[in-house]
Amino acid sequence: MPAVTFDDIKNAAARLSGVAHHTPVVRSRTLDERVGAEVFIKCENFQRIGAFKFRGAYNAVSRLSPEQLNKGVVAYSSGNHAQAVALAAAELGSSAVVLMPEDTPKSKVDATAGYGAEIVTYDRYTGDRVALGAALAEERGLALIPPYEHPHVIAGQGTTALELIEETGPLDTLVVPIGGGGLIAGSGTAAKALRPGIRVVGVEPAAGDDTKRSLDAGERVRIEVPRTIADGQAAEIPGELTFSINREVVDDVALVTDDEIRAAMRFAFERLKIVVEPSGATGIAALLSGKVAAAGRAGVIVSGGNIGPARFAELIGRD
Incomplete structure (x- = not known):
């Protein structure tokens, strides 16, 4: 299938x-x-x-267990998925940590923070966001909501x-x-x-x-x-x-x-x-x-x- x-x-x-x-x-x-x-x-x-990112983020976050929603979610994104996960988490009574490149447009960083997310930055040209996101998820017990995978x-x-x-x-x-x-x-x-x-x-x-x-x-x-x-x-x-x-x-x-x-x-x-x-x-x-x-x-x-x-x-x- x-x-x-x-x-x-x-x-x-x-x-x-x-x-x-x-x-x-x-x-x-x-x-x-x-x-x-x-x-x-x-x-x-x-x-x-x-x-469009809100569609996928909400569909994924809304399917988490109440226990996982209570622990929170983590995502990595240059902006739109970041905002989407932050808003979806807020709508569902959860919290979000978002890993964003240091050179992300300020408007997207501000919007993501405005939805209540904690922002963690990295260098997109030297850092591996997938590895960094996985490490954050394991360290804090968060559910990882990737942008497309x-x-x-x-x-x-x-x-x-x-x-x-x-x-x-x-x-x-x-x-x-x-x-x-x-x-x-x-x-x-x-x-x-x-x-x-x-x-x-x-x-x-x-x-x-x-x-x-x-x-x-x-x-x-x-x-x-x-x-x-x-x-x-x-x-x-x-x-x-x-x-x-x-x-x-x-x-x-x-x-x-x-x-x-x-x-x-x-x-x-x-x-x-x-x-x-x-x-x-x-x-x-x-x-x-x-x-x-x-x-x-x-x-x-x-x-x-x-x-x-x-x-x-x-x-x-x-x-």
Whole structure:
């Protein structure tokens, strides 16, 4: 049996009902004309904590025993999963410790602390967050909630595509940003269950193409820590669990440059009137740049909108 099934995703949807936001789907005639398809944009920037990560975090934390909730949870994240676990723990009467890179955008650190989490920092270029997180969990007796290597997290993320397709009807293409691979693993599983012929396309920053390289090689490939404005997609290697799923559900991976991401952020702001963080804009970037050719009906997931005003202005102000 697959690690994550469509039933797992439907069960997660039931658990998230009334807790997570049912985020809006928006359209743009200009985008449709440029892409040559009907494009449906799932706006997870309007999700609680400003990103899809709340879905998986809440689904996973809510399944812990009362005894474990009393002890607390630990997570490692560059920001969005951090906030998601912090809020999920608070909602469920638990506590959270979050391991964050020293160079995480201040807005994400402040937001995570604002949900009541204890912040522990590390150097992303020299430290091993997985080992550090495991050590914290063992030392303090905490439940580790990883950002993507967890079936309950993946199932929660899959509710994003479930909602999108239930609202819009059948899609020919689904475009999803890839970081660690949890969002596309869950969303691809849901999409293929609802429409077996759908084409699921992932998008990575060109500097962080670990999933594309891994799928091309047929095995997980490690790259140097990516240096890209899409900090939420700065993964060195796909997760073992997510890769095992994605090699079955992902049809292709497109790569976009930082300049193409900036252009997509600007387009979303000017045409859609929404604020999108760099990682959240990569799907739109792939469509606008022609890196993903879509026809018929295409869905794209905007994965998040957590970015400070100064950084946002700096990025979209460039020509």
